[in-house]
Amino acid sequence: MLVLIGVLLVIVGFAIRLNPLIVVTVAGIVTALLGGMNPAQILDAFGTGFASSRSVTIFVAVLPVVGIIEFFGLQEQAKILIGRLAKLTAGRVLIGYLAVRQITAAVGLNSIGGHAQTVRPLVFPMAEGAALRRYGHVPEKISEKIKGHSAAADNVGVFFGEDVFVAVGSILLITTFVDTTYHLHLEPLQLALWAIPTAIAAFLIHGFRLLRLDKQLDKEYREYELTAQKEAAGEAK
Amino acid sequence: MINVEAVYWLIGILFVAWASLIAADTNHPRRWGSSAFWGLLGLCFFYSSWVQAGTAPGWILGVAVLILVVLASTGLLGHGKHRSSTGPERESYAKRFGNKLFIPALTLPLVTVILVLAAPVLNIGGTPLLDPKNTTLVALAIGAVAAVVVALLILKPKNPATPIFESRRILESIGWAALLPQMLTTLGILFTKAGVGTAVGNLASGLLPKGSLIAGVLVYCIGMFLFTVLMGNGFAAFPIMTAAIGWPVLVQTFHGDPAIVFAIGMLAGFCGTLCTPMAANFNLVPSALLEMKNKYGVITAQVGTAIPLLAVNIALMYFLAFH
Numbered sequence: 001m002l003v004l005i006g007v008l009l010v011i012v013g014f015a016i017r018l019n020p021l022i023v024v025t026v027a028g029i030v031t032a033l034l035g036g037m038n039p040a041q042i043l044d045a046f047g048t049g050f051a052s053s054r055s056v057t058i059f060v061a062v063l064p065v066v067g068i069i070e071f072f073g074l075q076e077q078a079k080i081l082i083g084r085l086a087k088l089t090a091g092r093v094l095i096g097y098l099a100v101r102q103i104t105a106a107v108g109l110n111s112i113g114g115h116a117q118t119v120r121p122l123v124f125p126m127a128e129g130a131a132l133r134r135y136g137h138v139p140e141k142i143s144e145k146i147k148g149h150s151a152a153a154d155n156v157g158v159f160f161g162e163d164v165f166v167a168v169g170s171i172l173l174i175t176t177f178v179d180t181t182y183h184l185h186l187e188p189l190q191l192a193l194w195a196i197p198t199a200i201a202a203f204l205i206h207g208f209r210l211l212r213l214d215k216q217l218d219k220e221y222r223e224y225e226l227t228a229q230k231e232a233a234g235e236a237k
Numbered sequence: 238m239i240n241v242e243a244v245y246w247l248i249g250i251l252f253v254a255w256a257s258l259i260a261a262d263t264n265h266p267r268r269w270g271s272s273a274f275w276g277l278l279g280l281c282f283f284y285s286s287w288v289q290a291g292t293a294p295g296w297i298l299g300v301a302v303l304i305l306v307v308l309a310s311t312g313l314l315g316h317g318k319h320r321s322s323t324g325p326e327r328e329s330y331a332k333r334f335g336n337k338l339f340i341p342a343l344t345l346p347l348v349t350v351i352l353v354l355a356a357p358v359l360n361i362g363g364t365p366l367l368d369p370k371n372t373t374l375v376a377l378a379i380g381a382v383a384a385v386v387v388a389l390l391i392l393k394p395k396n397p398a399t400p401i402f403e404s405r406r407i408l409e410s411i412g413w414a415a416l417l418p419q420m421l422t423t424l425g426i427l428f429t430k431a432g433v434g435t436a437v438g439n440l441a442s443g444l445l446p447k448g449s450l451i452a453g454v455l456v457y458c459i460g461m462f463l464f465t466v467l468m469g470n471g472f473a474a475f476p477i478m479t480a481a482i483g484w485p486v487l488v489q490t491f492h493g494d495p496a497i498v499f500a501i502g503m504l505a506g507f508c509g510t511l512c513t514p515m516a517a518n519f520n521l522v523p524s525a526l527l528e529m530k531n532k533y534g535v536i537t538a539q540v541g542t543a544i545p546l547l548a549v550n551i552a553l554m555y556f557l558a559f560h
Contacts, residue, residue, distance in 0.1 A: 003431045007468075007477065010424075014469050014515055019310040021413055024420045024473075025303070028427045035431025040296060045430065047298030049423030051285035054245050055374055056418040060408065061248060065345060065384040067403025069338050071322050072392050073331030077338050080331065107346045115523035124527060144529055148538035151523035152511075155535070156542055159507045163500070166349065167377050169418040170507075173472050174499045177425050181476075182484055186496050188373040189353050194500040197557070201549040206542045 006031030052180045056172045062108055078104075078113070079122055089134065090127040090146055091214035094153045095207050097123050101157025102203060106164035113158070115151055124150040131217060139224045142217055149213060153206070160202035163195035171195075238364050241371035242286045244378040252279030255405045259317060267315025274308045275408070277301060278416065306420070309413035319406040334392065341388035345380045352376035418472065425476025434480020441481055450491050451555060457482040457498075458505035458551045462512075469515025471506030478502065487558070497558035505550045511543040512536060 006027045013023030032042045066074075078100075085096040101113050113119070127146050131138050138146075162168045166188040175186045256276035259265055281301050287293035308314055322330065331338065352359075352367065353376045359366040367375045385400050396402070408415065428434065441460065446452050457478055464474035483502055487493040510516045514536065524532045531537070 001436055003428075003433050004436050006428060006431070006433060007437075010473055011467050017517075019413070020417055021306045021420060022310045024417070024424045025306045028420075028424045031424075031431045031433060032427050035427075037430070043296035043299030043303075044294070045299070045427055046302045046423060047288055047295030047300075049426050050281060050298055050302050050419055051288040051295065052426075053419045053422035054248070054282060054285055055241075055371070056422055057248060057282075057415065058244065058374055058377060060251055060404075060415065061244070061378050061381040062345065063404035063407050064251070064400035065341050065381060065388050067405075067407055068385070068388045068392060068394065068400040069341055070407075071327075071330075071394070071399060071403045072334055072338060073322075073327035073329075074338050074342070076327045076331035077335065107343060109342050115526050119523060120526050140530070144531060144534055145538070147524070147527040147529050148531075148534035151520075151527065151535040152538035152542070154523070155511060155519050155539060159510065160504070160546075163504060163507070165346065166373050170471065170503050171500075173418055173422055173425075173475065174503055176422050177476055178479070178484070178495065178499060180426060181429050181480070182488075184495055185370065186499070187353075188377075189350070190496040191500040194497045194557070195504060197553050198501065198504045198546070198550055201553075202542070202546055205545050205549070209541055 003031055003034050005034060053173075053176045055176050056169055058172065059167050059169065062167055066109070074109075075117060079118070082118070082122060082126070085126065088130060089214045090130045090149075090217060091210040091212075093127045093130050094123070094149055094213070095210045097150075098153045098157045098203065098206060098210070101154060102161035102199065105158045105161030106199070108165045108167060110158055110162050110168075113154060115154060119150050119154050123153070135221050139221070141224065142220055145213075145217065145220070149210065153210070156202055156206045160195075160199045164192050164199050166192045239367055239375050239379075241368045241374050242289075244371075244374055245282050245286065247378055247382075249279045249282030251401075251404075252276070252282065254401055255408055258402065258405050259409075262317050262319075265315070265317040267313060268317075270308055270313030271315055271317070271409070274305060274314045274413075277305055277308075281305070302420075302423075305416060309416060314413055316409050316412065319402070319409070321403065321406055337391055340391060341384045344387045345377075345384040348380035348383045349373070349376045352379060421470070421472045422476075424473070428476055429480045434477055434484075437477055438481035438485060445482075445486070450559060453482060453486040453491065454551055454555045457487055457502055458547065458554065461502050461506040462509040462547055465506040465509030466513040466515070469510070469513055469517070471503055471510055474506050474509070475499075475503055478506075491559055493554075493558040494560075498554060501550050501554040501558070505547055505554075508543040508547040508550065511539040 009027040009030060010023060029042060085093050124147055127150055128138060131142060163170055171188050171191050174191055175188050178184050178186060252275050256272045260272035284298055288295050288298050353372050356367050356372045389397060441456050445456055460478045461474055464477055465471045468474055483498055487498050488495050514521055520535050521532060524535050
């Protein structure tokens with residue numbers, strides 16, 4: 001049971017926002033000491049661990065091609081494509097973005113979007129613009145909800161899209177870990193394939209919730225108008 | 238035969254190339270620390286070949302890895318100001334090339350999948366062309382090279398080294414996080430060696446009725462979810478829950494298909510990532526970026542997707558992985 005201190009260290013270290021590399025290294029050393037390894041064995045374990053986990057870092061082989069297409073305006077072109085969604089309702093704008101994000105992540109283009117790259121400058125303004133066209137005025141409560149859902153569409157899209165791509169950290173972490181520990185032999189492509197059913201389910205569930213979002217926003221706007229009218233009536237008395 | 242070690246050497250060469258670009262950049266605020274980090278990382282990729290083959294001692298590599306951690310976490314690693322194309326330049330390029338920009342990006346997965354599917358018949362005099370133990374990785378590396386060639390042919394940059402210059406920009410923005418997945422894998426291996434999985438497994442077996450498959454699937458998926466919520470990270474949760482339940486119960490006892498069990502188990506963890514403030518860069522940074530009043534507003538928007546999706550993952554694993 002004592003070895004669980006290592007898990008606790010990771011939880012605490014991440015919670016107080018220490019550099020994750022330090023947290024992971026210290027937790028590893030402490031756990032190994034508690035597990036009865038000596039310093040020489042621990043150094044050896046870090047070395048062999050690094051050597052056998054190199055496949056996780058293969059994502060850097062993808063960087064040169066992403067670098068050159070970004071230089072020639074990949075993100076700008078993606079914005080033009082997303083911009084074509086502009087005539088929809090807030091929920092539908094976000095469904096469109098969810099689809100674009102999930103499909104591009106599934107072919108390895110996670111860097112095409114992101115909270116700083118697309119959500120803040122593009123997706124949220126478009127979704128809010130759609131609400132503005134519909135209601136003529138966007139109360140803060142509605143704006144907050146759209147903000148939350150804009151960021152959520154990005155996260156859901158990238159989490160459940162990238163796992164369909166073979167060179168992504170989580171897939172390679174699985175193969176490296178189980179191949180080293182249990183002497184199995186899993187191909188990343190097999191794992192990526194089995195991520196597809198969940199990817200489809202994620203799109204259906206989140207897409208359905210985004211369709212309902214429009215109705216919820218309608219309802220909230222009616223409530224907002226009612227309170228505003230009551231307040232105006234109260235003042236008139 | 239194209240061996241997987243060749244792929245790692247290609248990555249090592251890339252790291253060394255980026256390190257030399259940084260070393261040559263006199264305006265870089267952390268010129269020597271940064272070039273030392275990326276250069277040493279590249280050398281570790283070469284040296285690992287002999288460690289993996291058992292012909293060189295692992296502890297030397299262990300020392301190098303600890304040096305990398307120190308370099309990365311003491312602020313010696315920094316971010317250069319790299320001159321890329323400007324906003325207006327990119328806009329005019331985007332107008333000129335349009336959707337052709339996606340062709341190199343699509344070349345990569347396309348070549349990878351074709352090579353993997355064709356691998357069983359690709360051989361020279363009976364020797365397979367691609368390392369049969371690591372077909373996907375070798376195919377991916379070839380796909381990446383092919384994609385760069387296609388990009389150079391379509392976009393015709395003035396400087397053919399543009400892919401290297403531009404990828405240095407992305408690498409530096411990733412920074413130390415590039416090393417994190419490997420360190421988490423190593424941590425997982427150490428955890429398993431020290432018996433963390435067994436300890437969690439003992440705790441969980443109290444909950445687990447003997448001989449019940451559905452209980453095993455539930456504990457594995459919900460455990461992945463909860464550990465991910467606690468640690469903010471599915472990568473850290475995976476080795477623990479897999480050593481505790483995934484491997485001994487689901488694969489060994491119930492003969493589940495490991496690829497399905499592990500792929501879906503990780504995705505159950507991702508549902509946890511949607512629900513936790515510990516995953517700050519996904520859930521808290523955007524609420525700051527969007528100037529939200531409720532900083533948990535992103536999580537609130539995601540919980541309604543995460544919980545049903547967890548249930549779907551449990552069902553998918555139960556129905557697909559065991560025949």
